[in-house]
Amino acid sequence: MKIIKVKDYESMSKKAAFILASQVNIKDDSVLGLATGSTPLGMYKEIIQIYKERLIDFSNITTFNLDEYYGLSGKDHQSYRYYMNQNLFDHINIDKQNTFIPNGKTDNPELESNNYDKLVEEKGNIDLQVLGIGSNAHIGFNEPDEKFASGTHLVDLNEETIKANSRFFNSLDEVPKKAISMGMRNIMRAKKIILLASGIDKAEAIKNTIKGDIIPEVPASILQLHPDVTFIIDEEAASKL
Ligand code: F6R
Numbered sequence: 001m002k003i004i005k006v007k008d009y010e011s012m013s014k015k016a017a018f019i020l021a022s023q024v025n026i027k028d029d030s031v032l033g034l035a036t037g038s039t040p041l042g043m044y045k046e047i048i049q050i051y052k053e054r055l056i057d058f059s060n061i062t063t064f065n066l067d068e069y070y071g072l073s074g075k076d077h078q079s080y081r082y083y084m085n086q087n088l089f090d091h092i093n094i095d096k097q098n099t100f101i102p103n104g105k106t107d108n109p110e111l112e113s114n115n116y117d118k119l120v121e122e123k124g125n126i127d128l129q130v131l132g133i134g135s136n137a138h139i140g141f142n143e144p145d146e147k148f149a150s151g152t153h154l155v156d157l158n159e160e161t162i163k164a165n166s167r168f169f170n171s172l173d174e175v176p177k178k179a180i181s182m183g184m185r186n187i188m189r190a191k192k193i194i195l196l197a198s199g200i201d202k203a204e205a206i207k208n209t210i211k212g213d214i215i216p217e218v219p220a221s222i223l224q225l226h227p228d229v230t231f232i233i234d235e236e237a238a239s240k241l
Helices: 009-026 041-052 080-087 109-122 159-168 184-189 200-211 219-225
Strands: 002-006 031-034 062-065 067-069 128-131 153-156 178-181 192-197 229-234
Touching: 002 009, 009 031, 009 041, 009 128, 009 192, 009 229, 041 080, 062 080, 062 109, 067 080, 109 153, 109 178, 109 184, 184 219, 192 200, 192 219, 200 219, 200 229
Parallel strands: 002 229, 031 062, 031 128, 128 192, 192 229
Antiparallel strands: 067 178, 153 178
């Protein structure tokens, strides 16, 4: 496990973008695992900038996102498909056919989940996985639980997560209560993982993840078992280490 402590959100975003851009440059047909939420927004902005300077080519890149709200279509402005298009895919030369996000509108979440896992395997698994972390230490939408979930699955989001995500919606009632999320298998099979965290709200989760026991009540703690994981965390997120 490697820990890179940086000053603030901007330095975290720059550092993460540099690692992601290097991955794409070193292996131009990389499979990238991507996250949504507030944390990677700065990284995506940096990536777009690097792309505009023509230092990076996404034409052979494949991406898999960690999760999607259950019940939202990709056209919904709150969906993660919409977020990815808006914040990254529409600005780079990636072939959208090679960008995968679970279908939140499926009427068969189990089949959708199994197919998603199969597809990740068919593509040779993830080369570089980008993760954010919830203040309850969830990764993807793998919430604290009695056991680690292995495959992609339908998740009941917990109160804390629904409340945290309500900032993107008009009201708490509008926040979907379920999501389809990758499980730990795809995440842990990624050849390399970077986890980004910024702000005091993440300090406790970061401490428990890095210093605590490996337990499903702290989902991100499983990363202690990964051979190539780098935490890129700012001063506030690192303040309890
Ligand atoms: C998003 C995801 C989540 C977020 C986490 C942190 O695709 O999988 O695990 O990374 O909820 O969200 P932010 O970055 O908004 O604090």
